[in-house]
Amino acid sequence: MSTPTLKNDRFLRALLRQSVDTTPLWIMRQAGRYLPEYRATRAKAGSFMDLCENPDLACEVTLQPLERFDLDAAILFSDILTIPDAMGLGLYFAEGEGPKFESPVRNMTAIQKLSVPDPEDGLRYVMDAVRTIRRELNGRVPLIGFSGSPWTLATYMVEGGSTKDFGKVKGMMFDDPKALHLLLEKLADSVTSYLNAQIAAGAQAVMIFDTWGGVLSTEMYKEFSLAYMERIVAGLSREAEGRQVPVTLFTKGGGQWLELMADTGCDALGLDWTQDIGEARTRVGDKVALQGNMDPCVLYASPETVKREAKKVLDGFGEGAGHVFNLGHGIHQHIDPDKVKVLVDAVHEYGKNG
Amino acid sequence: MSTPTLKNDRFLRALLRQSVDTTPLWIMRQAGRYLPEYRATRAKAGSFMDLCENPDLACEVTLQPLERFDLDAAILFSDILTIPDAMGLGLYFAEGEGPKFESPVRNMTAIQKLSVPDPEDGLRYVMDAVRTIRRELNGRVPLIGFSGSPWTLATYMVEGGSTKDFGKVKGMMFDDPKALHLLLEKLADSVTSYLNAQIAAGAQAVMIFDTWGGVLSTEMYKEFSLAYMERIVAGLSREAEGRQVPVTLFTKGGGQWLELMADTGCDALGLDWTQDIGEARTRVGDKVALQGNMDPCVLYASPETVKREAKKVLDGFGEGAGHVFNLGHGIHQHIDPDKVKVLVDAVHEYGKNG
Numbered sequence: 001m002s003t004p005t006l007k008n009d010r011f012l013r014a015l016l017r018q019s020v021d022t023t024p025l026w027i028m029r030q031a032g033r034y035l036p037e038y039r040a041t042r043a044k045a046g047s048f049m050d051l052c053e054n055p056d057l058a059c060e061v062t063l064q065p066l067e068r069f070d071l072d073a074a075i076l077f078s079d080i081l082t083i084p085d086a087m088g089l090g091l092y093f094a095e096g097e098g099p100k101f102e103s104p105v106r107n108m109t110a111i112q113k114l115s116v117p118d119p120e121d122g123l124r125y126v127m128d129a130v131r132t133i134r135r136e137l138n139g140r141v142p143l144i145g146f147s148g149s150p151w152t153l154a155t156y157m158v159e160g161g162s163t164k165d166f167g168k169v170k171g172m173m174f175d176d177p178k179a180l181h182l183l184l185e186k187l188a189d190s191v192t193s194y195l196n197a198q199i200a201a202g203a204q205a206v207m208i209f210d211t212w213g214g215v216l217s218t219e220m221y222k223e224f225s226l227a228y229m230e231r232i233v234a235g236l237s238r239e240a241e242g243r244q245v246p247v248t249l250f251t252k253g254g255g256q257w258l259e260l261m262a263d264t265g266c267d268a269l270g271l272d273w274t275q276d277i278g279e280a281r282t283r284v285g286d287k288v289a290l291q292g293n294m295d296p297c298v299l300y301a302s303p304e305t306v307k308r309e310a311k312k313v314l315d316g317f318g319e320g321a322g323h324v325f326n327l328g329h330g331i332h333q334h335i336d337p338d339k340v341k342v343l344v345d346a347v348h349e350y351g352k353n354g
Numbered sequence: 355m356s357t358p359t360l361k362n363d364r365f366l367r368a369l370l371r372q373s374v375d376t377t378p379l380w381i382m383r384q385a386g387r388y389l390p391e392y393r394a395t396r397a398k399a400g401s402f403m404d405l406c407e408n409p410d411l412a413c414e415v416t417l418q419p420l421e422r423f424d425l426d427a428a429i430l431f432s433d434i435l436t437i438p439d440a441m442g443l444g445l446y447f448a449e450g451e452g453p454k455f456e457s458p459v460r461n462m463t464a465i466q467k468l469s470v471p472d473p474e475d476g477l478r479y480v481m482d483a484v485r486t487i488r489r490e491l492n493g494r495v496p497l498i499g500f501s502g503s504p505w506t507l508a509t510y511m512v513e514g515g516s517t518k519d520f521g522k523v524k525g526m527m528f529d530d531p532k533a534l535h536l537l538l539e540k541l542a543d544s545v546t547s548y549l550n551a552q553i554a555a556g557a558q559a560v561m562i563f564d565t566w567g568g569v570l571s572t573e574m575y576k577e578f579s580l581a582y583m584e585r586i587v588a589g590l591s592r593e594a595e596g597r598q599v600p601v602t603l604f605t606k607g608g609g610q611w612l613e614l615m616a617d618t619g620c621d622a623l624g625l626d627w628t629q630d631i632g633e634a635r636t637r638v639g640d641k642v643a644l645q646g647n648m649d650p651c652v653l654y655a656s657p658e659t660v661k662r663e664a665k666k667v668l669d670g671f672g673e674g675a676g677h678v679f680n681l682g683h684g685i686h687q688h689i690d691p692d693k694v695k696v697l698v699d700a701v702h703e704y705g706k707n708g
Contacts, residue, residue, distance in 0.1 A: 165686050170651035174659045217649055218630045219666075253628070256609055274610070276572045295571055297524035305528045312573075332519050 003241055004139035011073040012142050012205060015246035015268045015289050017322035023314060023351025024072035025344060026144070029330030030065040031077050035337055037064045048093050049085075052078050055128040062133050066141065068337060069344040072324075073141050073205070074133060076198070078126055080148030080209055083190050084157045086122035087114050097161070104160035106168065108179040116190045119197030126194075127201040134202035145203025147195055149210035149251075150187035150232075151225035154180065166215055173224060180224065188228040192235040199237050199245055207248040207270070208232065214253020221257060230264040248291055252329065255280070262287040273328025278316040289322035296327045299335045299343065306339055307346040314350050325351070357595055358493035365427040366496050366559060369600035369622045369643050371676035377668060377705025378426035379698060380498070383684030384419040385431050389691055391418050402447050403439075406432050409482040416487050420495065422691060423698040426678075427495050427559070428487060430552070432480055434502030434563055437544050438511045440476035441468050451515070458514035460522065462533040470544045473551030480548075481555040488556035499557025501549055503564035503605075504541035504586075505579035508534065520569055527578060534578065542582040546589040553591050553599055561602040561624070562586065568607020575611060584618040602645055606683065609634070616641040627682025632670040643676035650681045653689045653697065660693055661700040668704050679705070 006012075010024035032038055041061050045051035052058060062077045081099050085091035090102030105111050117123055133143055156162070158169035158180075172180045195206045213225040229249055238245050249261050250270025261269050262284040271280055271292035280290055298309040310325070317323040325347045331340070360366075364378035386392055395415050399405035406412060416431045435453050439445035444456030459465050471477055487497055510516070512523040512534075526534045549560045567579040583603055592599050603615050604624025615623050616638040625634055625646035634644055652663040664679070671677040679701045685694070 165651065167651055167654045167686060167688065170649065171654040174652055174655035174663065214628065217627050218633075220649075221628075253607065256628070273571050274568065274575075274607070279572075295524065295574075297519065297521055298528055300521045300525035301528035309528065332521060334521065 006139050006142060006204075006243075008072055008141045011324060012243065012246060014322060014324045015205060015248065015291075016244060017286065017289050019321050021352070022348050023323055023325050025325035025347045025351075026071050026073040026075065027065070027331050027340065027343075028327055030069075030071060030075065030340075031061045032331060033333035034331055034335045034340075035064055035068070049079070049091065052082070052129075053125045055125060055132045058129040059132040059136055062129075063136060065340075069341055070348060071141065071344060073144050074137055075144040075207075076126070076130055076133065076146060076203065078129065078146070080146075080152065080211070081156055082123055082126055083117060083147065083187065083194060084153055086117035087157075087190070089157060099156060100161035101157065104168075105157050105183065106172070108176065108182070111179050111183045111186070114183070114186050116186055116193065119194050123194060123197070127197055130198050130201035130203055142204035143202060144205045144207055145195060145198030146207045146209060147191045149208050149213065149225060150184045150191060150228040151213055151216070152209065152211045153187050153191075154183050155212045157183065166212070173220065184224065184228050188231045188235075192232045195232070196235075196237050199240050203245070204240070204243065205246045205248070206236065207250060210249065210251040210254065213251035213257075218257065221251075221254070222260065225251070226257070226260055226264065229261075229266075233265045246289075250291070258283050268322075268324065270326070271328060275328075276316060277313060277323075278318060281317060281322075286322075289324065290317065291324040292326050293328040294325070294343075296329050296332055296335075299327075299331065299339045303339065303342045306342050307350075310343055310346045311350045314347065360493050360496060360558075360597075362426055362495045365678060366597065366600060368676060368678045369559060369602065369645075370598060371640065371643050373675050375706070376702050377677055377679050379679035379701045379705075380425050380427040380429060381419070381685050381694065381697075382681055384423075384425060384429065384694075385415045386685060387687035388685055388689045388694075389418055389422070403433070403445065406436070406483075407479045409479060409486045412483040413486040413490055416483075416497075417490060419694075423695055424702060425495065425698060427498050428491055429498040429561075430480070430484055430487065430500060430557065432483065432500070434500075434506065434565070435510055436477055436480055437471060437501065437541065437548055438507055440471035441511075441544070443511060453510060454515035455511065458522075459511050459537065460526070462530065462536070465533055465537045465540070468537070468540050470540055470547065473548050477548060477551070481551055484552050484555035484557055496558035497556060498559045498561055499549060499552030500561045500563060501545045503562050503567065503579060504538045504545060504582040505567055505570075506563065506565045507541050507545075508537050509566045511537070520566070527574065538578065538582045542585045542589075546586045549586070550589075550591050553594050557599070558594070558597065559600045559602070560590065561604060564603065564605040564608065567605035567611075572611065575605075575608070576614065579605070580611070580614055580618065583615075583620075587619045600643075604645075612637050622676075622678065624680070625682060629682075630670060631667055631677075632672060635671060635676075640676075643678065644671065645678040645680050647680065647682040648697075650683050650686055650689075653681075653685065653693045657693065657696045660696050661704075664697055664700045665704045668701065 010020045058077045155169045246267040248268040249266045255275040268289035273295035364374045412431045600621040602622040603620045609629040622643035627649035
């Protein structure tokens with residue numbers, strides 16, 4: 001099968017700090033509940049996991065925001081917990097309670113039994129979705145693949161679901177670090193092979209979401225989260241179809257660790273909205289590109305405010321290459337899609353001067 | 355009434371960076387649900403607010419942790435939302451849902467109607483609790499008074515309760531900043547008079563809890579949270595009973611703003627557990643003392659681990675005056691009280707070398 005030419009490569013170029021005609025953008029959780037067409041597909045699919053596991057419907061929702069907005073990238077519609085599910089932990093979503101696992105792992109014995117899933121076997125539905133989306137995108141914009149970070153996956157696997165206090169996984173961290181390290185090693189191997197399979201299936205950039213790295217102390221972050229992301233970065237196929245495949249790391253609440261993250265060998269860092277993007281750029285220098293970082297709550301404000309705040313982020317980054325505009329976290333479900341259109345058009349307009 | 359001599363002033367001395375025989379400590383939420391005797395008093399009182407509004411029972415629970423552990427300070431048992439309640443918003447606690455307000459304020463008209471409460475009128479039950487606790491403490495350890503920060507109080511007042519996304523209050527911040535500034539001004543005046551009344555009633559140190567400052571960008575933090583805390587600090591009575599009354603600021607998730615916070619004129623900063631206390635000390639120099647910052651989850655671990663991690667925090671701060679040991683956030687409800695005893699004794703033992 002021949003690969004169609006990529007018509008819009010702003011996103012990939014900006015991640016590699018190459019010049020662009022205007023600042024590219026995409027929006028975390030751009031295929032999501034704020035879109036009525038998403039809610040319709042989701043209702044048709046059944047459960048959230050039914051939607052993730054159906055490559056045609058996953059493709060449908062992935063493309064929906066591109067029909068409405070002039071976005072510069074598509075992101076695979078999937079969940080961060082597919083790997084532990086494929087490891088046999090039994091992922092399910094209790095209504096209004098977030099993700100849960102039927103069989104959490106809480107000790108060395110349970111962890112020793114886990115094996116690294118074959119992405120083209122237990123996770124084949126994800127690879128099929130990647131292939132389907134690439135075919136349907138037909139070179140329009142690049143496709144982003146992604147995974148949760150080992151630490152983030154481990155929190156759900158040990159806690160058995162979402163948690164406010166992280167008592168069980170941190171109990172293991174403090175009292176049985178060997179067990180947690182074994183779990184994180186297996187997860188790092190799994191994420192590496194999962195992302196490499198996504199790249200082989202057609203993902204043109206990949207991102208690692210370290211949603212819960214920010215609940216760690218600096219010392220523990222380095223040992224239990226960052227070290228494993230670094231290992232993954234080192235193990236990724238960084239080229240496909242004759243182009244470089246950029247890797248982005250995003251630790252929510254990780255602003256104090258940007259220098260450490262930039263030293264992992266990744267291409268770009270995601271920033272949450274609490275960071276000043278100009279200061280972040282000064283700190284990481286020309287090591288990495290930056291992605292972010294408007295407060296998602298700006299989209300509750302008026303169109304004029306949305307434009308003004310978008311311009312602030314662009315001005316904050318300043319001139320020169322290496323900025324992908326995004327929100328500092330996923331878009332909220334009650335946002336009016338028309339506000340997103342205002343944002344996307346404003347970024348492309350103001351970004352020309354950048 | 356003559357004031358009994360303060361028998362243990364380690365805590366007050368450390369906050370003012372004066373020498374101490376060993377590192378003092380107290381524990382955020384030390385009077386709380388992890389203690390069976392607290393649960394018994396709470397059951398006797400009725401609702402959580404019934405407990406706060408009964409000076410004798412509030413005193414009883416304030417003193418309970420001091421009976422079990424060799425703590426160096428008591429903290430007034432109360433809630434951060436007493437001020438908006440006294441402003442007429444109707445605070446109530448829905449079981450398992452956190453605090454709520456019957457009448458949230460969402461626009462300029464509602465905010466203009468609010469008035470600054472007289473602490474010895476609508477908040478007299480708090481002042482009575484302070485007086486009762488001081489009498490019952492009888493000079494054993496100092497008593498800490500506290501308040502929520504204006505920004506933190508405003509989030510609850512505008513949202514009508516707890517929130518995950520802060521959409522309403524940030525919507526006001528972006529679209530009607532004048533209204534939010536008026537609310538924050540009234541809250542700053544209220545907090546100043548509330549804390550001054552606590553000091554007049556007997557509080558020997560005060561702390562401002564900025565629980566939600568960390569959800570702001572740097573720019574917005576300075577304008578909507580820090581500026582108002584600075585104004586409060588400037589308006590506080592800093593001396594009572596012939597001693598200095600130290601002021602501590604704590605912005606959860608505010609690690610990147612420590613230098614700014616240290617410049618407000620406060621005496622000490624609370625640190626959450628994500629910060630490296632040694633780095634924090636380097637950054638703030640000798641401007642302020644530091645309070646913190648062990649991860650509350652360490653208390654889920656074994657006694658040996660608790661001792662080891664407590665020592666790490668003490669070693670991290672290093673030699674010299676200006677450290678009050680604490681957790682980086684409130685103690686969790688499922689912690690075994692025996693673990694707290696291990697912690698308290700370990701800090702006093704290891705702290706001697708500091």
